[in-house]
Amino acid sequence: MRFPAFLLLPILLLAAPSCYLGQATVDAPLDGAAIAQLEVGQSTANDVTRLLGAPNQVVELGTGSAWLYQAQNGKQMGIWLLVFGAFGQDTRSDRCWVFFNEAGTLTHVGTTLDADHAEYHLAGS
Amino acid sequence: MSAFTPSSWRRGAWIGSLLCLLPACAGISYEHRRVEQPPAERAMAMLQVGTTDLQSCLDTMGAPMMVRKDEQGDGMELLWLWEETSAWGFFISIPTGSDYSPSLNWADRERHPQFLRLFFSGDGKLLRLSRG
Numbered sequence: 001m002r003f004p005a006f007l008l009l010p011i012l013l014l015a016a017p018s019c020y021l022g023q024a025t026v027d028a029p030l031d032g033a034a035i036a037q038l039e040v041g042q043s044t045a046n047d048v049t050r051l052l053g054a055p056n057q058v059v060e061l062g063t064g065s066a067w068l069y070q071a072q073n074g075k076q077m078g079i080w081l082l083v084f085g086a087f088g089q090d091t092r093s094d095r096c097w098v099f100f101n102e103a104g105t106l107t108h109v110g111t112t113l114d115a116d117h118a119e120y121h122l123a124g125s
Numbered sequence: 126m127s128a129f130t131p132s133s134w135r136r137g138a139w140i141g142s143l144l145c146l147l148p149a150c151a152g153i154s155y156e157h158r159r160v161e162q163p164p165a166e167r168a169m170a171m172l173q174v175g176t177t178d179l180q181s182c183l184d185t186m187g188a189p190m191m192v193r194k195d196e197q198g199d200g201m202e203l204l205w206l207w208e209e210t211s212a213w214g215f216f217i218s219i220p221t222g223s224d225y226s227p228s229l230n231w232a233d234r235e236r237h238p239q240f241l242r243l244f245f246s247g248d249g250k251l252l253r254l255s256r257g
Contacts, residue, residue: 011141040180059192059193059194060194061192061194061201062194062198062199062200062201062247063199063247066192066201068192080152082144083144083151083152083153084152084153084154085152085153085154085155086154086155086156087154087155087156087157088156088157088158089156089158089159090158090159091159091160091161092161092162093161095187095188095189095190096188097183097188097189097192099179108179108180108183108249109180109183110182110183110184110186110187110188110189111183111187111188112187112188114161114162114187117162121157121159122157
């Protein structure tokens with residue numbers, strides 16, 4: 001007696017009763033073009049606010065301050081095969097720190113735009 | 126001789142039925158979790174205490190997770206954090222039909238976030254660093 005091929009599809013469907021892809025974002029991605037317009041030694045706190053909006057965080061430093069702009073992107077993937085489940089999660093961020101002196105002039109900028117690189121994966125891939 | 130005899134069909138049907146019932150009661154899981162990416166090794170190797178300044182550090186390392194005032198001076202501390210964990214686990218649940226059903230969940234999940242801390246002086250020179 002040969003295994004009936006038409007049973008393969010329902011068996012496969014039974015074996016994969018749940019699988020999912022999910023994505024969770026926090027805040028809108030940072031605008032690289034707007035960040036590129038910032039000029040160290042020229043831009044003021046007002047210029048930064050006009051280009052990037054209100055910061056997520058303000059840190060008072062000894063002789064100035066630092067503002068953080070941030071957005072996060074998390075991707076999750078999972079599959080459940082009868083009694084075995086595999087799950088993966090990847091979280092990455094866009095971050096931009098801008099540093100001001102006491103006069104409110106931009107002194108340093110540090111940017112990482114990585115949120116778009118979050119991946120769906122199951123196990124170390 | 127065929128591989129699928131009536132007795133093997135029956136055995137397969139029993140095992141299949143049991144496996145189909147089990148997911149609600151028991152299972153094994155594997156999870157992998159990544160939070161942020163580590164700074165490039167080449168960028169970290171370029172850091173030199175007393176020489177590297179804040180802007181060149183930001184240019185090569187990108188933006189840190191956290192900035193705060195260095196409590197020991199007039200400088201600041203920059204922190205990068207990242208984590209990659211994998212864990213196996215299992216769960217057993219016994220449905221009793223009442224309001225309370227015993228269950229057991231276990232996973233060998235151990236969180237070991239890695240970090241890089243850089244301390245800069247008030248004039249923006251790298252004073253010291255630590256990694257772990």
